[in-house]
Each structure stands twice: as C-alpha cells, then as structure tokens.
Amino acid sequence: MPVTEGTRPRGLLLRILPPGLYAGRASAIIERSMLSYSRGWLVFVSGVLEPLFYLVAFQIGFGRLVTEVAGPGGQPMPYVAFVAPALLAASAMNGAVFDSTFGVFFKFKYAKTYDAMLATPIGPLDVAIGEIGWAVLRGGLYAVAFFGVMNVMGLVTSPWALLLVPVALLVAFAFAAIGMACATFIRSPTQFEFVQLAVVPMFLFSTTFFPLSVFPGPLQVVIQFLPLYHGVELMRGLSVGVLDPTMAGHVAYLAALAAFGVFATSRRLAGLLLR
Amino acid sequence: MVEAKALVKRFGDFEAVRGVDVHVRRGEAFGFLGPNGAGKSSTMRMIAAVSPRSDGELKVLGMDPDRDGPRIRARLGVVPQQDNLDSELTVRQNLQVYGRYFGLSRAHVRRKAAELMGFAQLGERAEDEVEPLSGGMKRRLTIARSLVNDPELLLLDEPTTGLDPQARHLLWDRLFRLKSEGVTLIVTTHYMDEAEQLCDRLVVMDGGRIAAEGSPSELIARFSTREVLELRFPPGEQDAVVAVAGGLAQRMEVLPDRLLLYTDSGESALERAYARGVRPLSSLVRRSTLEDVFLRLTGRSLVE
Amino acid sequence: MTAPAPGRVLGSWRAAWLRVEGHWIWYRRYWTSTLYSTGLQPLLFLVAMGIGFGSQVEPGAATGGLSYLHYVAPALLVASAVQNAVGESSFPVLSGFKWQKDYVAVTATPVTAGQLLGGQLIWVGLRLSLAGAVYVLIAFAFGAWQGAGALLVLPVAVATGLACAAPMMAIAATTYDEGARFVSLFRFVVMPMTLFAGTFFPVTQIPGALRWLAWVSPLWHGNELARGVALGGLEPLPAMGHAAYLAAVFAAGGLAARHYFYRRLVI
Numbered sequence: 004m005p006v007t008e009g010t011r012p013r014g015l016l017l018r019i020l021p022p023g024l025y026a027g028r029a030s031a032i033i034e035r036s037m038l039s040y041s042r043g044w045l046v047f048v049s050g051v052l053e054p055l056f057y058l059v060a061f062q063i064g065f066g067r068l069v070t071e072v073a074g075p076g077g078q079p080m081p082y083v084a085f086v087a088p089a090l091l092a093a094s095a096m097n098g099a100v101f102d103s104t105f106g107v108f109f110k111f112k113y114a115k116t117y118d119a120m121l122a123t124p125i126g127p128l129d130v131a132i133g134e135i136g137w138a139v140l141r142g143g144l145y146a147v148a149f150f151g152v153m154n155v156m157g158l159v160t161s162p163w164a165l166l167l168v169p170v171a172l173l174v175a176f177a178f179a180a181i182g183m184a185c186a187t188f189i190r191s192p193t194q195f196e197f198v199q200l201a202v203v204p205m206f207l208f209s210t211t212f213f214p215l216s217v218f219p220g221p222l223q224v225v226i227q228f229l230p231l232y233h234g235v236e237l238m239r240g241l242s243v244g245v246l247d248p249t250m251a252g253h254v255a256y257l258a259a260l261a262a263f264g265v266f267a268t269s270r271r272l273a274g275l276l277l278r
Numbered sequence: 279m280v281e282a283k284a285l286v287k288r289f290g291d292f293e294a295v296r297g298v299d300v301h302v303r304r305g306e307a308f309g310f311l312g313p314n315g316a317g318k319s320s321t322m323r324m325i326a327a328v329s330p331r332s333d334g335e336l337k338v339l340g341m342d343p344d345r346d347g348p349r350i351r352a353r354l355g356v357v358p359q360q361d362n363l364d365s366e367l368t369v370r371q372n373l374q375v376y377g378r379y380f381g382l383s384r385a386h387v388r389r390k391a392a393e394l395m396g397f398a399q400l401g402e403r404a405e406d407e408v409e410p411l412s413g414g415m416k417r418r419l420t421i422a423r424s425l426v427n428d429p430e431l432l433l434l435d436e437p438t439t440g441l442d443p444q445a446r447h448l449l450w451d452r453l454f455r456l457k458s459e460g461v462t463l464i465v466t467t468h469y470m471d472e473a474e475q476l477c478d479r480l481v482v483m484d485g486g487r488i489a490a491e492g493s494p495s496e497l498i499a500r501f502s503t504r505e506v507l508e509l510r511f512p513p514g515e516q517d518a519v520v521a522v523a524g525g526l527a528q529r530m531e532v533l534p535d536r537l538l539l540y541t542d543s544g545e546s547a548l549e550r551a552y553a554r555g556v557r558p559l560s561s562l563v564r565r566s567t568l569e570d571v572f573l574r575l576t577g578r579s580l581v582e
Numbered sequence: 583m584t585a586p587a588p589g590r591v592l593g594s595w596r597a598a599w600l601r602v603e604g605h606w607i608w609y610r611r612y613w614t615s616t617l618y619s620t621g622l623q624p625l626l627f628l629v630a631m632g633i634g635f636g637s638q639v640e641p642g643a644a645t646g647g648l649s650y651l652h653y654v655a656p657a658l659l660v661a662s663a664v665q666n667a668v669g670e671s672s673f674p675v676l677s678g679f680k681w682q683k684d685y686v687a688v689t690a691t692p693v694t695a696g697q698l699l700g701g702q703l704i705w706v707g708l709r710l711s712l713a714g715a716v717y718v719l720i721a722f723a724f725g726a727w728q729g730a731g732a733l734l735v736l737p738v739a740v741a742t743g744l745a746c747a748a749p750m751m752a753i754a755a756t757t758y759d760e761g762a763r764f765v766s767l768f769r770f771v772v773m774p775m776t777l778f779a780g781t782f783f784p785v786t787q788i789p790g791a792l793r794w795l796a797w798v799s800p801l802w803h804g805n806e807l808a809r810g811v812a813l814g815g816l817e818p819l820p821a822m823g824h825a826a827y828l829a830a831v832f833a834a835g836g837l838a839a840r841h842y843f844y845r846r847l848v849i
Binding site for chain 3: 052063065068069072082194196199200203208212213214217
Binding site for chain 2: 588589590591592596597600601603604607608611612682683684686687688689690691692693694847848849
C-alpha cells in the first residue's frame with residue numbers, strides 16, 4: 004500500500020506493522036474528535052466542573068469532618084490538600100478509561116464512525132493511536148483546569164506541583180492504552196459492568212480518600228499494586244514538594260503500563276483484522 | 279372492518295392525510311400503494327388506533343379509535359414499518375411477552391408461541407436472541423408476533439421493504455395463508471409487484487389523497503394500455519426521438535432514462551418506430567403494471 | 583371467517599403489571615449484568631467512605647456524636663437508590679422510545695401509554711427494593727445499623743428513588759438526542775445532589791445562601807427521613823413534611839411523564 008510513500012519518511016510504527024493496519028494518519032482521528040467535541044462544549048465544560056464539585060465538597064464538607072491527615076513523609080496536612088491531587092489522578096483515569104472504552108465502543112458499534120474511516124487509507128491502528136491520543140489530550144485539558152482550581156483554592160504550595168499536569172497526562176496515557184486494549188474484548192454494552200468493576204474500586208481504594216495505613220497489613224500490599232495508587236502517590240508527593248526516590252518507580256510503573264497497553268492494543272487489532 | 283370518511287391527519291401545519299375515504303371489507307386484502315410520504319403510514323397509524331385523527335370520520339371494527347383505542351387494539355395485529363422486537367430476548371420470549379399484553383393466559387401464550395414459530399419457520403431459532411437474526415427472520419418474527427392475539431384485522435406497513443427477493447416470496451406465501459384463513463389484511467407498499475401479488479383491492483395514494491381505487495387489474499385496464507414498449511437511447515439522443523415518436527402509440531411518457539410507449543401491441547409499435555428511423559439502444563415489450571398506473575395518475579415514478 | 587380475536591382489554595393495574603412481567607423476563611436473562619451497579623457499588627462506597635474515610639473522622643457534633651459509619655450508612659442507601667433510579671429512568675426509557683422502540687411495540691397492544699409508564703415505575707421500584715434489601719443485609723454484617731429502625735430505611739430509599747425516577751422519565755420522554763443531555767444531567771444535578779444533599783456531611787456546612795439547593799433536592803428529604811428512622815430523633819411533623827415533599831415531587835413528575843409519554847407515543 005503505497006499510501007504514505009514519498010510523502011514523508013516512514014516512522015517506526017510504519018515499518019514494524021503490517022501495511023493496512025497503520026497509515027500514519029492518527030492525527031486525522033484526533034482532528035475528527037476535536038471537531039465533534041467543539042460542538043459538544045457543554046460536555047467539556049461539565050467535565051471541567053465535575054472535579055470542581057468534588058473539590059468544593061471536600062473543602063466545605065468532608066474537610067470539616069476530618070481536619071488533618073498524615074501526608075507524604077508523615078507530616079500532617081489539611082484533608083482537602085490531601086485529597087485534591089488524588090482526585091486529579093482519579094479524574095485523569097476516569098476520563099481516559101471512559102473515552103477509550105465506552106466512547107470507542109459506542110462509535111464502533113452504534114455510530115459506525117469507524118466503518119467509514121476504515122474505508123479510507125486509515126487503518127485500525129491509526130484509530131487506536133488517534134483515540135488514545137485524544138483521550139490524553141482531553142485529559143490534559145481537564146488537568147490544566149483542575150490545577151487552576153487547586154491554585155485558586157490555595158491548595159498548591161510547592162513549585163513542584165507544576166509537574167502535576169504532565170503526570171496527569173502520563174496517568175491518562177496509561178489508562179487510555181490499557182482501556183483501549185480492554186475495549187477490543189468487549190462484545191456487548193453489558194460488559195461495561197466489568198470496566199466499572201475495575202475502575203470504581205480503584206477510584207475508592209487507591210488511597211484517594213484515606214491514607215494507606217488505614218488498610219490492614221496484607222491489603223496494603225494489594226493496594227500498592229493498583230495502577231492508580233502510583234498516580235496518586237506521585238501527585239500527592241509533588242503537590243507538597245516532598246520528593247523521594249520511589250517516585251522513579253511510580254513513573255516507571257505507569258510508563259510500563261502505557262507501553263504494555265499500546266502493545267496489547269496493536270496486537271489485538273492486528274489479530275482481529277487478520278482473522 | 280374499516281370505514282373512513284374524509285379522514286385528515288395534520289402535524290402542525292403539515293397535512294399528511296388530506297381527506298381519505300376507504301372502506302375495507304371483512305376477509306379481503308386491501309392495499310395502500312404510493313411513494314414515500316404519500317400519507318400511507320399516517321393513515322395506517324390512525325387505523326391502528328395509535329394516532330388520533332385530526333378530522334373526518336373513522337370506524338375500526340365498528341368502534342371509534344379515539345374512544346375505544348384499547349378495545350380496537352385488542353383485536354388488531356400490527357406489523358410496523360421498522361421492526362421493534364425486543365432484541366435482548368429470545369424469539370420465544372418475544373412472542374410470549376407480547377401475547378401477555380393482550381391479556382392472554384400464560385398457557386395460551388405458550389401454546390400460541392410454539393404454533394407461530396412453526397408458521398414463521400423460526401422453530402429452530404426459538405431459544406436464540408433476536409439480535410443476530412437475519413432481516414427476513416426478524417420480519418417473519420414481527421409478523422408472527424402480530425398474530426399472537428389471533429387478530430381479525432392485520433395491518434402491515436411496508437412488510438417487505440429492505441428484504442431480498444427470496445425472503446419477500448416467503449413472506450408473501452405466509453400472508454396468502456393468513457388471507458385464506460379469513461384474516462383481513464391491510465397493506466401499505468411502494469412496490470407495485472407486492473400490491474399486485476397481495477391485494478384484492480387497493481387505493482393509489484399521492485400527496486395525502488387517494489388518486490384511484492380498484493382491483494389491480496381494473497386499475498390497469500382503466501388507466502393504462504395492455505402493453506408497454508420501453509425504448510432506451512444513447513445519452514443525449516432521446517430528445518430528438520421524442521419529437522418524431524408522437525403518434526406511435528396511444529400515449530407516451532418521457533422518463534429521464536427511457537421512453538414508454540403505451541399501446542395494445544408493443545411489437546407493432548416497435549415496427550412503426552423502426553419504419554420512422556428510430557434506432558433505440560434497446561427495446562422491451564411488457565405488460566402494463568401498477569407502476570404505469572401510478573405514472574399516469576401522478577406523472578411520477580413510484581420508486582425514485 | 584375467523585373466530586373473534588381472543589385479545590381483550592385489561593384493567594390499568596393489571597396492564598401495568600404485565601409490563602413488570604415483561605421486565606422480569608428480561609431481568610431473568612440479564613440479572614448478572616446488573617449485579618455490580620445495583621449490588622456491589624453501594625457496598626464499595628459504604629466500605630470506602632463509611633469505614634475507610636470514616637476511620638479518619640472523630641465522632642462529633644456534625645455526626646450527631648455517632649461513628650461516621652453509623653452516620654453515613656442510611657444516607658448512602660438513599661443516595662444509591664436515587665442514582666439507580668435516575669439511571670434506570672434515563673437511557674432505558676429513551677431506548678424504549680428511540681432505539682429498542684419497545685414502547686412503540688407495546689402501545690400497539692391494548693396496553694396504553696399511561697399503563698406503560700406505570701409498569702416502568704413499578705419495575706424501578708422493585709429493582710430498588712431488591713438492591714436496597716441486599717444493601718441492608720450486608721451493611722448489617724458490617725455493623726452499620728444501630729437498631730431495627732434500619733428496616734424502615736429501605737422504604738424511605740425506594741420512595742426517594744421513585745420521587746427522582748418520575749421526573750427523570752418525563753425528561754427522557756422529551757429527549758430526542760443520543761442522550762448527551764443525560765450526561766450533563768448526571769454531572770450537573772445528580773452528582774452535586776449526591777455530594778451536597780446531606781449524604782456525607784450535614785447541609786449546615788454549606789454556606790447559607792446556597793443551602794436552599796440542598797433543601798429542594800428530593801435526596802435531602804430522603805436522607806433526613808432515613809437518618810430519622812435509623813438513628814431516631816425525628817419529630818412527626820418534619821417527618822410528614824419530608825414525606826409530603828417526596829410525594830409531591832413524585833406526583834408532579836409522574837403527571838408530567840404521563841403527559842409526555844402520551845405526547846410522544848400517540849401522535
């Protein structure tokens with residue numbers, strides 16, 4: 004398929020993947036998403052407002068029930084400041100998983116968006132990368148908005164906190180890639196219950212709302228395997244400027260997850276296509 | 279069975295049905311023939327007692343649909359234009375659940391479902407979900423479902439639109455059987471062959487009005503000739519022929535892609551045409567159909 | 583000549599009940615797929631918020647001197663009933679009109695649009711009762727209840743859920759898009775209501791000028807009733823007020839839904 008030949012040097016993906024699977028035009032998918040999204044601005048605004056509701060609820064509500072919690076490094080911190088970075092990580096996860104599983108499945112099965120796309124030189128991997136890229140991009144926008152709200156509420160106390168935004172992108176990337184790989188297994192909408200089954204407990208128990216020490220010993224080990232836990236830890240440390248070497252481990256875990264997700268997605272798509 | 283006088287249906291400013299008179303007798307198969315948007319479906323929905331009339335009179339099974347909707351619907355079978363089966367239930371469950379809405383006992387519904395699956399040739403798929411069934415199977419199931427209450431009057435809105443020829447013939451066969459069992463059928467269609475196959479009597483609808491009424495053969499005899507000669511020409515040459523072809527037949531229709539010459543003998547008309555130097559790309563002599571009737575009545579084709 | 587058709591017209595309650603029967607046949611096939619959202623999710627929240635977050639909360643004035651688990655358990659049941667009810671009254675109802683079109687199929691039978699709506703509401707009520715009963719039992723195992731009053735939380739939760747289901751069905755009957763409207767509604771109305779209507783913390787912590795937003799929400803009335811019956815300390819007059827408010831919202835929503843069901847199905 005000489006689609007891209009001569010127009011630009013073939014990238015790594017173009018060389019290792021079977022032609023027809025990838026045409027190097029994932030950006031076209033992102034453009035489509037932006038176009039369709041620019042009309043659904045209300046959905047976008049509501050996506051920005053949702054974490055705001057949570058933050059306010061924690062500021063005026065939960066934060067008065069629990070005034071102080073043990074934060075990174077053991078020093079006590081206000082409950083809102085404890086929860087805010089974790090909520091940022093969780094919303095990066097939620098948005099990415101939603102876009103890459105339900106969003107993709109809906110477009111695939113009901114809106115038939117991809118049928119039309121795949122009739123052009125665009126291949127399934129363009130779709131995959133485009134959708135993951137879009138999920139990350141959107142996650143980034145939300146993260147910036149969220150970070151702004153945190154700033155206004157006086158929850159940002161360290162210059163290191165600026166790194167919350169790139170970390171949010173990493174979290175979104177990892178979960179979008181994994182979510183997309185899972186989406187290739189989904190056959191009917193009822194199976195989204197399984198996605199929920201993975202996401203909600205992770206949201207609730209990745210030390211988002213209370214410290215790890217609350218869990219009994221053996222459970223603490225289990226919690227530390229959860230992907231979101233690493234995102235939360237990373238963000239909470241950065242938000243107060245308490246850095247330690249384990250952060251490299253958190254980043255590595257998330258990066259590995261993202262890599263595995265992309266790998267699994269392309270393998271699955273190739274398999275589905277060649278069948 | 280159905281008695282309509284000056285029946286009107288308006289949606290806001292738009293008048294979908296503009297004064298329709300029909301009289302459907304027990305045991306006959308009655309058709310509404312017309313293109314999309316002619317007002318057939320709106321008329322059907324009023325007869326099905328799910329759409330209140332805007333004006334005029336309507337009696338279905340001797341009752342007023344506005345007042346006795348549920349009592350009428352209890353004795354009707356309805357096959358809507360689009361299948362609205364419960365895709366998450368099995369074939370059997372679709373029939374049983376629907377039957378219960380008619381107040382039928384569980385035992386009766388169970389018996390009836392088994393019988394209808396045989397009738398619709400779906401016995402082997404009884405425990406399968408509806409979702410993966412083919413279009414023809416879904417359509418047969420919708421028809422089977424409409425029979426679950428042993429209706430006296432069966433309303434079919436475009437029963438075979440979107441089906442392949444084989445599935446259509448199978449469906450027609452089932453409908454013939456129903457008719458021979460004494461069920462009154464009312465069918466809407468924009469397929470002239472379907473109308474000719476199924477209907478004892480029909481009305482041609484256009485723009486919300488009835489353009490003509492009669493049996494298929496009556497209508498053809500009244501509004502068309504015995505035969506039709508179809509002539510095709512290379513692009514651009516048809517206009518020149520139109521000028522010389524006048525008088526070759528009793529009537530001529532000019533379509534974008536061909537000329538239709540209405541005559542009692544197509545062959546002799548073709549000979550006369552050749553004699554005048556007309557050299558068509560291809561020619562075809564055929565019998566008149568309801569399509570020709572429609573063309574005559576409205577100046578337009580049925581299926582565009 | 584056919585024999586007269588055996589179909590007949592049914593009483594309204596009977597017709598609505600036949601709809602419930604239809605839902606039940608669906609449920610028997612698909613109950614496993616609803617286990618998570620109706621069964622497990624409320625329990626996860628109970629564990630995370632009641633026990634996990636609650637471990638950080640000192641019993642004090644805000645919780646009426648109770649442990650946070652005792653404080654939050656009744657309200658969590660009501661809040662999850664509301665979320666379930668709204669979920670069951672949005673996309674599934676729109677699907678009946680638009681995608682699956684089962685409402686169109688049903689109204690071609692002697693069953694009317696109003697009876698169809700009644701059946702849908704009864705069905706939602708039954709689903710809420712079932713999920714709530716499971717919650718009550720498991721919360722009991724966690725020691726979240728203080729006394730037998732907990733049993734009364736269940737009807738309160740179902741009533742509050744239905745009070746939200748009825749207006750939601752009216753909205754679903756006037757929705758013609760792909761349901762994007764619901765997503766906004768969940769985010770702008772249901773989610774804030776869950777957070778701020780006294781489920782997790784007293785509404786007195788909300789600034790006075792905004793407190794009325796909690797007061798108009800059915801969930802706050804449900805929460806007040808639920809805490810009242812589970813923990814005691816509810817005066818008869820406020821109790822009647824809360825119940826009357828829920829009944830009024832249900833009635834208004836139900837009448838609107840009935841109007842819009844007819845408008846959409848009988849055209």
